[in-house]
Structures are given as structure tokens and as C-alpha cells.
Amino acid sequence: MKDCPCDMAKNPFSQKVNRKLHTYAHAGIKNHRCATCGKAFFRKGDLKCDICGKAFTQNGHFKQHMDIHAGVKTHNCGICGKAFSHKVNFKRHMDKHAGNKDHKCDICGKAFTQKSYLKKHTAWHVGDKNHKCDICGNTFTCKGGLKKHRDIHAGIKNHKCDTCGKALSRKSDLKQHMDMHAGKKDHECDICGKAFSQSGHLKQHMDIHAGVKNYKCDICGKAFTQKGYLKKHTARHAGDKNHKCDICGSTFTCKGGLKKHMDIHAGVKNHICDICGKAFFHKVTLKLHMNTHAGIKDYKCDICGKSFSQKVHLKYHMDAHAGVKNEKCDICGKAFIQKVYLEHHMDMHAGNKYHKCDICGNTFMWKVSLKQHINIHAGVKNHECDVCGKVFTHRSNLKCHMDIHVGGKDHKCDICGKAFTRKDKLKTHINSHTG
Incomplete structure (x- = not known):
């Protein structure tokens, strides 16, 4: 029986302690303070979750929390079908569909659907990075950013591309990756006009124009504009060739090197x-x-x-x-x-003989031979004898001619011993012996 009414709202309570706490709510009295963050509450959290240990002051909040563990999502979005455990989360989601952005940044004017998003954004402006990674020391403006960062260290990649199957650690990375598949390049270089699908790639590209090379090799001192280039370079020093060609067995330090090599096999x-x-x-x-x-x-x-x-x-x-x-x-x-x-x-x-003359149809094994042959048709004789002034189409013919001047007869007949200045003359002579 509820016989303890509230003097202000006339709400009856079954227990006197509840009436007292209710009165504190009207008066704004918060006697129970969190030792970690300093936040104050009306009552001590006597409603404790047996699964995760989290405590609640209100029965309704405790019930909503238990629905999360049970996977109960009673609030369904009629537009996209997404479901939520809490009504407040559902309301925020619907604000996104409606485009309601009531929380505006006083610094840059950017608006957000949720107050928490604005809070994180403002922290970014003022440079508040209170959340530090225990592994690498990187700092973040919000707890969520740190949590996503830790997924990278843990190798957790929950966001998978439906097109190529590549998995990524963050939803934002997947979005940028999908822009690449769609050929969307919104980030353009003001200097050379080259466009990129990701703002990070544009920034790296701008470092090339500026001559900025922040990534230096500890072994040889060579510097690079991008961390990826340094990584590939270091792999060469270490002799790491983990990418193998299935056709010829050649190995490469990076996946890109193997891809280019496969183009050779494909004739691309x-x-x-x-x-x-x-x-x-x-x-x-x-x-x-x-x-x-x-x-x-x-x-x-x-x-x-x-x-x-x-x-x-x-x-x-x-x-x-x-x-x-x-x-x-x-x-x-x-x-x-x-x-x-x-x-x-x-x-x-x-x-x-792949090289064919268009004039007479003669074929040649080498391109240079065809070029020399074309000179015969054109009457081009660029090779002149310094002794007598005679000109020749081919350098080899001039060389044979010079043997006449020097008296060199290096081509000797094995049958009769007669010597000749040119190999073709010897060949003709041999024919006389053999008939």
C-alpha cells in the first residue's frame, strides 16, 4: 500500500526511504559521488548486474541494461530496420534519418545529431587527448577512439568489404575503401590535379611536392615520404621475400612487386x-x-x-x-x-624472322638488320673508308673493305691454303672445290 505521498507531486510511495530519495530529486541533492569521474547521484547503486558488475540507481535503467545482455531490442527503425535496446538510442537514430542536428559547435559551426558527438568534436578542437594507448602511447580525444585503436593492435577486423573481401579495423576505413571501388576521388591535389579517394593519401601525396621525407631507413639512411615505402625498403635490406610467383618461382619483397611481375607472364x-x-x-x-x-x-x-x-x-x-x-x-x-x-x-x-621489309618482302631476325636493309633501298651509305673514300651501307662491309687496305687475309682455305680478306670470298672459293 502506497501511503507516503510526495508533498510536491502527490506521488505515493510504498516505502518512506523511496519518498525521501524522491524528495532529494526535487531538491537536487546528490549525496553519492563516483570515485573515478566525480559524477554525483541521488542514491547509491544498489541494483547490481550479476554479469558485468555494473550498478544502477533506478530499476528502469537496470532493466534496460539487462536487455542488452539478453540481446532484447524492442525498438525497431521502420526506415532501415535497425533495432535498439533503449528508447533514447532509437530516438537518436531517428534524428539521423530526419537530419536533425541540434547540437552545434561554437568554434567551427559544424552540427551533430547527438550531444556526445559534439563533446568529442569540441575535445578535438581544444586538443584534449586524455585517452592513452598502453601499447604504443598514442592519445585520443574519446574513449571510443582508443577502443577502435586497440582493435588494430589486437588484429580485430570486423568491417569486411563485400566487393573484394578485404577486412578492416574501422568502419571509416571501410567507407574510404568502398569509395576506391566506386572510383570516387573527392580529394584533389591543387598542384598537379591528381585525385585520391582518401584524404590521408592526398596528404601523403602533398609531402612529395613539399619534399617532406619523415621516414628514414636506419640501415642506409635513405628517406621516404610514406611509411609503406620505408617498410618495403627495409624488407629489401632484410632479404624478406614472402611473395612467390606460382608460375616461375620468383620471390618478391612486396605484394605490389609480385603483381607487376604477373603482368609479365600475362603479357600485359x-x-x-x-x-x-x-x-x-x-x-x-x-x-x-x-x-x-x-x-x-x-x-x-x-x-x-x-x-x-x-x-x-x-x-x-x-x-x-x-x-x-x-x-x-x-x-x-x-x-x-x-x-x-x-x-x-x-x-x-x-x-x-619477325621483321619484314615492306618494299621487297625480305625478313630479318633483328630490327637493326631490317633498318640496315632499308638503308640499301634508300641508298643511304653512312660508312666511309678513310683511305680511299669508298662508302658502304653497313659497318660490317666497311670493316671487310679495310682488310684489303691493310692486306689482312684471315680467311684461309683448308683444302688448298689460299687466303682471302673476306669470309664470303672464302665461301665462294670453297664452292669451287666442292662443285
Whole structure:
């Protein structure tokens, strides 16, 4: 029987203690203070949850809390179907659909649907980062931010992409990832016009323009604009090649390197030269090729002074000086300085002649041979004898001609001993012996 009415609201109470607490509520008396945060309450939390230990002062709040543990969600959104345990959470959710943003920031004017969001936003303005990570020391403005950050350390990735299956730690990261799939690039560079799907990627790109390289290698001292580039670089020092090609067995330090390598197997050449139309597998190879058109030759031989547009070409040239020939033919045993020369040589064994003359139809194994042949049709003779002034289309013909002047007869007949200045003359002579 409720015989203890309230003098102010005339509400009856079954117990005198409840009437007293109710009176305290009217008077604003809060005698019970939290030792952790200092927040004050009307009554001591005598309603304690047996599952998590959380205490409540009001029976209604305790009941709502128990609904969370039981998974009871009685408040359903008629627009998106999302369900909530508490009415207040449901109301906040509906404000989002309605676009109600009643909580406005006094500093920047940005508005929010919830007061708690505004509080977190204001903390960001004033730089209050009271929540610190025990693992890496990073600080955050709100407890929720720290909790999400800890998921990264724990390797928890609850947000999965429906398109490619990639899992991410944060919902915001998934949203940005989905923008990438959609081709959405809202973040544009004011200097070069390049656009990005994520603001973080634009910031990293701007560091390139500014020449900012904050990530330095402890081993060799080389600096990078992005942490990812430094990580790949360090993997090279360590010799970590965890990405293996299933076709040829080649290993790579990063996933991107393996992907580019797979393009070679697939014959994909996406990087095309605007001047000559030649296509390349890699962007860096195209860039080096463009140096050839521009006449840029930064790599000079210390022995003979010859310059090259690419470092690898200088290396091959130095191998020629040293007599290094690591590329050997399995059929005839002939060795070459470069792999490309061996490949051309193998075409000779196979009888492959891919280069055809449009004028007479003659085919050649090498592009340079076709070019020399075209000079015959055009009457071009760039190779002149310094002794007699005779001109030749091919350098090899001039070389044979010079043997006449010096009297060198290096090509000798094994049958009769007669010697000749040129190999083709010896061949003709041999035919006379054999008929």
C-alpha cells in the first residue's frame, strides 16, 4: 500500500526511504559521488548486474541494461530496420534519418545529431587527448577512439568489404575503401590535379611536392615520404621475400612487386610511350625509355667515356669491357653479355624472322638488320673508308673493305691454303672445290 505521498507531486510511495530519495530529486541533492569521474547521484547503486558488475540507481535503467545482455531490442527503425535496446538510442537514430542536428559547435559551426558527438568534436578542437594507448602511447580525444585503436593492435577486423573481401579495423576505413571501388576521388591535389579517394593519401601525396621525407631507413639512411615505402625498403635490406610467383618461382619483397611481375607472364604492357608507341610492363621502365627520346644520358663509362640513358645499359657496357658473358646458348655454347642478345640468338637457331621489309618482302631476325636493309633501298651509305673514300651501307662491309687496305687475309682455305680478306670470298672459293 502506497501511503507516503510526495508533498510536491502527490506521488505515493510504498516505502518512506523511496519518498525521501524522491524528495532529494526535487531538491537536487546528490549525496553519492563516483570515485573515478566525480559524477554525483541521488542514491547509491544498489541494483547490481550479476554479469558485468555494473550498478544502477533506478530499476528502469537496470532493466534496460539487462536487455542488452539478453540481446532484447524492442525498438525497431521502420526506415532501415535497425533495432535498439533503449528508447533514447532509437530516438537518436531517428534524428539521423530526419537530419536533425541540434547540437552545434561554437568554434567551427559544424552540427551533430547527438550531444556526445559534439563533446568529442569540441575535445578535438581544444586538443584534449586524455585517452592513452598502453601499447604504443598514442592519445585520443574519446574513449571510443582508443577502443577502435586497440582493435588494430589486437588484429580485430570486423568491417569486411563485400566487393573484394578485404577486412578492416574501422568502419571509416571501410567507407574510404568502398569509395576506391566506386572510383570516387573527392580529394584533389591543387598542384598537379591528381585525385585520391582518401584524404590521408592526398596528404601523403602533398609531402612529395613539399619534399617532406619523415621516414628514414636506419640501415642506409635513405628517406621516404610514406611509411609503406620505408617498410618495403627495409624488407629489401632484410632479404624478406614472402611473395612467390606460382608460375616461375620468383620471390618478391612486396605484394605490389609480385603483381607487376604477373603482368609479365600475362603479357600485359599498360605503359605506352607517346612518342614511338613502344609499350612496357613497368612505369619505371617507360620513364627510363623517355630519357632515350630526350637524349638524357646520365650514366657515363669511366673507361671509354661512352654515356647511357639507363644504368642497366651502362652495367652491360662495363661487362663488355670486362669480357663478362653470363648468358650462354644451350645449343651452340656461344655466350652473350645480355639476355636480350641471347634471345635474338635463339631466334636464329629457331629460324624466327619477325621483321619484314615492306618494299621487297625480305625478313630479318633483328630490327637493326631490317633498318640496315632499308638503308640499301634508300641508298643511304653512312660508312666511309678513310683511305680511299669508298662508302658502304653497313659497318660490317666497311670493316671487310679495310682488310684489303691493310692486306689482312684471315680467311684461309683448308683444302688448298689460299687466303682471302673476306669470309664470303672464302665461301665462294670453297664452292669451287666442292662443285
